[in-house]
Amino acid sequence: MTAEETLKKIIAKAASSFGIELKEEDIVIERSKDPIHGDYSTNAAMKFSRLAKKSPRDFAADLVSAFASNEEFFCVEKVEIAGPGFINFFMKQDVLANVVSKVIEEGDSFGRLPRNGKKVNVEFVSANPTGDLHLGHTRIAAVGDTISNILDWAGYDVTREFYVNDCGNQIEHLGNSIRARYHELFGEPLALGDDDYHGEDLIAIAKSIKDQYGDAYLKDSQESHDFFIRFGIDAELGKLKKDLAEFRVTFDKFTYESDIRKGGNVSKTIEALREKGYVYESDGATFLKTTAFLDDKDRPIVKKDGLFTYFAPDICYHYNKMERGYDLLIDVLGADHHGYINRLKSVLMMKGYSPDALDVELVQIVRVYRDGVEVKMSKRTGKAIAHRDLVEDIGVDAVRYFFVERSQSSHLDFNYNLAMEQSSSNPVYYAQYAHARCCSLLSLGQDIPLDTKGSLLKEESEMSILKHLADFPSMIEGAAKERAPHKVAGYIHRLAELVHEFYAKNRILDRNNLALTGSRLALVKACAIVLRNSLRILGVSAPEKM
């Protein structure tokens, strides 16, 4: 049991002895910011003084007087009532130091919460297979993958999914564009339309078609039309997978829009919704009555020309995901898709699902500044900051850390020059360096027996580390609940800071005091383990030497 859980129990029991029943989840235990306020504190006396019909301070005194009769109370060294009615707890050293052996015993799995039996599907990136990834995808990939990792650690059964939009207009344009580039290679240039893709990557694809098939697809036919599209999708998707894998992002499942549409599935779904009264015709188009639930406007699902809108197969796709037995769906989308949230939740509600079965995580746009000028992203002009360039220039570790360091809901101004020039002062190195320092100490002192009880730890810098290490599992729980990768980054930064401070203040390897050194090396080992575990959640490496 963690210190926090124990304290909650003590408080609940004390309140109970005054006839006040508190749920442990309603009791807030905070880490004291200032050591003068002890190790942990609670506002329970203030929060619930009304129930006791007493002043906060009097109620606090009552609670404290009841603690002594509690057998759990042995872990507390001292209690104080302070300020408007805070109760501050000073813990016994061995209770705090207990975390060292726990971390070392659990090792790579310290921080992993018990399996909760819940299945969650995280869909992210889902970039159209019509070109390369750009900066926006990079942030979504980092956020989506990290959220998946956090949920995995928090006990969920996680599926990472990529939805492949291999139908629709943009795919036609892809086929046309490749065909034009292909003809170009034979000296028969075809004009590219405004909506076609002008990126140079398609020239390479056309070349590989020429290399493999020669001039077999020069004649204009349905067969060659289909061929260019199929070849293009495979080639583009292959590149996406490769770039993402190099970014340490892999998917468990790729779902193709063309499979979702198979067998008239979309029409069937629409008809089923029509029977429920959620579908109507207007101006020659077909609409879904999403306003019956959360939306502020009804949405078109079949256009005047008889083709489905993007939304129509997406309805089926989300039903498909639910039918696969997930307790929770998470869509990680660009913030410009915010209008999509209530639309999709409404769709789920039409089938009787809870709107909470879907959580849409919006990732705010990245604004790029290069040479002091904002660079606008545009997939079609080919001038966008490509994901691949970014990773080559700055490195996977730094990019992944940088892109989850801040909440996904905040805009991110990315100074490309700075990231390239000053990559060595990037915060990610601060954390990695802390890990490398720990490893170096452990290597130099490998012959010294570790005291995994941390018996001799007593300095303030040591106690701060102990408390922070103990917070790791509950940090994971909170980050999972809030889908907040940046909390992991914040945790890492704080741990690294504590490690550096500890290192600077103390001569850790002291062969004249092997007992103390043994305690400290055990602490160092625990720090290395937690740094490694937390960095792994972000997809960032933990080098042993730098």
Added chain:
RNA sequence: GCGCUCGUAGCUCAGUUGGAUAGAGCACUUCCCUCCUAAGGAAGGGGUCGAACGUUCGAGUCGUUUCGAGCGCGCCA
């Protein structure tokens, strides 16, 4: 006009379901390697938390109004 997301230090951003003296990085000033990795540490300057009311023991946090920014607003994906 309606909706969503935001507004905290010069810049980029944290701020634990409302808590004690609002923090970090970058930038700036000044110190610290005869000694375990200086990609580090210590100290300092820098804030009417966009603004105004309200809710209560207590508001950066919650509510209303207002100003400003970004993004969306039925047949693009």
